[in-house]
Amino acid sequence: MQYTAVKPVIVNGHSLTIEQVVGVARHGVQVGIDADSTLKMQRTRQYVEKLLSEKKVVYGLTTGFGKFSDTYISGEDAKALQVNLIRSHACGIGSPFAEEVVRAILLLRINALALGYSGIRPEVVQLMIDMLNRGVTPVVPEKGSLGASGDLAPLSHLALVIFGEGEAYYQGVRMPGGKAMELAGITPLALEAKEGLALINGTQVMTAVGVLACWDAQRLAEWADCAAALTCEALYGVRDAFDAATHAIRPHRGQRKSAENIKKLTTGSRLMTRQGERRVQDAYSLRCAPQVHGASRDALEYIAEKLEIEINSATDNPLIFADEERVISGGNFHGQPIALAMDHLSISASELANISERRIERLVNPHLNEGLPPFLTKNGGLQSGFMIAQYAAAAVVSENKSLAHPASVDSIPSSGNQEDHVSMGTIGARKARQIVDNAYSVLAIELLSAAQALDFRDPQLLGSGTKKLYDRCRERVAFVDEDRVLSHDFQTIAEWMKQADSLAELAEL
Known part of the structure; x- marks a missing residue:
């Protein structure tokens, strides 16, 4: 996935893309709102005011919340109820949360409100847009959401800043929310009836975390193919396994794409071998890379589809259908669709790291590495080379296995058993994000291990794409001639892989 968006994002509730979320969250793309969305919000707000004047009993408008839904709240107390x-x-x-995550949360909440089913005033939404555009980012703790009734706790920390409370970052400094708003030239707003609930009843926290994690994971899948290709050359891999004929008769889209990538990257290689030339077939971590990487690719496409549906959905309760003069209490705030997707994301990213670690082991193990020096060092014994690099990869992979345990299969009843099944989707999203980050570290270790191995072969024998990949690695990290601290090297490559323009370099390979 290559980031290309530069135009301002105009939200309307219907057409926001994952790439646009990344643009706003990470690259400061400016945000505006569609005029039709403003009109829709105005009409819905007028209906809310009508309900208030008629003293209708409506959840969250003239009642308490959760187990207090049967407690009537007078019109005089409606504003105090929101605060x-x-x-x-x-x-x-x-x-x-990192500032990029909170910026994504703000954008997704704005987009959901722009659909016009929440009963919030347009000026509150405009204030949130101003916060994004002027760099006021609420301080939002990571933990405390059950992922049903929405992401109540974290979204409440975001909402505090809207009326001048809580904490926020402004120009990199953490400060009281009211102070940040003042420095940014934004006047906080007092919340009216229904608006507090409209701000916090939704799945935007889990979805924002998930969007950024999924975007990074889709890029990770591209890098996994690159790392596998480089390792295949270092180990005299059998090229026949990547022939299109095999993959055409098991036509999973991701599998075919991964095989195509590896074959393209190794075009012209004088290190790759033919079936029977050195061996009949390779170990699974080489030969089955397209099947394993491809399965994760297909899963990530499904996850991205679910996320794009969610970021363009109304997830409040109650939902207000002003044109029909109806208020419906439902369950769109329940995070199960995203919870399941996040658990799938965790497993998919974990597998990209799992098979990468197995390839690292083959590179460093003298019993498996086709005559390369043990642990890829010239002076084994005195020097340890990449011995502990494989330990580090194994440790991270093992951590991922623990983190990949599904969050969505758990549920603890809350709110006096009124909310008796919850999704734990935000926990799932946070775990998925950590797994993706860990997987980048493993692939960085594989890339540098393969580059080190190829220095003991002859990098000039590489394929057209893998030679460029090798060169990019060597531009950033030198050959390990003598033992040194490798942690910095791995971090350098992992950060390069994550950079917005790194896939532009990859596209040239």
């Missing part, structure tokens, strides 16, 4: 809701629900725990 009490946000303050009481701001129960987040742990370290704050």
Whole structure:
């Protein structure tokens, strides 16, 4: 996945893409709102005011929340109810989300509100847009969401800043939310009836984390093919396994794409071998790379599809259908669709790292590495070379296996058993993001292990694509002639792979 968006993002609730979310979250792309969405929000707000004037009993408008849904709240207390809701629900725990995640959360909440089913005033949504465009980023703790009734706790921390409370980052400094708004030239707004609930009742936290993790994982799948190709050459891999004829008769799209990538990268190689030339067939971690990588690729396409549906959905409760003069209490806030997708993402990214670690072992193990020096060092014994690099990869892969345990199969009842099944989707999304980050580290180790191995062969014998990949690695990290601290080297390559323009380089391979 290559980032190309540069135009301002105009939200309308219907057409936001994952790439646009990445643009706003990471690259500061400016945000505006569609005029039709503003009109829709205005009409819905007018209907809310009508319900208030008629003293209708509507959940969250003239009632309490959760188990208190049967408790009537008078019109005079409706404003106090919103502030009490946000303050009481701001129960987040742990370290704050990265600023890019919170920016994505803000954008997704804006987009959901722009659909016009939440009953919020357009000026509140415009204030949130101003926060994005002027760089006010609420401090939102990572933990505390059950992923049903929406991401209540983390979204409450975001909402605090809208009326001048809580904390926020502004120009890289953490400060009181009201101070950040003042420095950015934004005047906080007092919340009206229904608006507090409209701000926090949704799946935007799990979805924002998931969008960024999925984007990174789709890029990771591209890098996995690159690493496998480089390792195949270092180990005199059998090229027949990547022939299109094999993959055409098992036509999973991801499998065919991975095989095509590896074959293209190794075009012209004088290190790859033919069936029977050195051996009849390779170990699975080489020969089955297209099948394993491809399965993750296909899963990631499915996950991206689910995320794009969710980021263009109304996930409030209740939902207000002003044109029909109806208010419906439902369950669109339940995060199960994203929870399942995030667990699938965790498994898919874990497998890309799992098979990569097996290839690393083949590169460093003198019993498996086709005559390369043990642990890829010239002076084994005195020097350890890449011995502990494989340990580090194995440790991270093992950690991923623990993290990949599904979150969505757990549920703890809450709110006096009114909310008796929850998704744990935000936990699933956070775990998936960590797994993806870990997987980048494993692939960085594989790339540098393969580059080191190829220095003991002859890099000039590489294929047209793998030679360019080798050169890019060597531009950043030198051959390990003597033992040194490798941690920095792996971090350098992992960070390069994550950079927005790195796939532009990859496209040239």
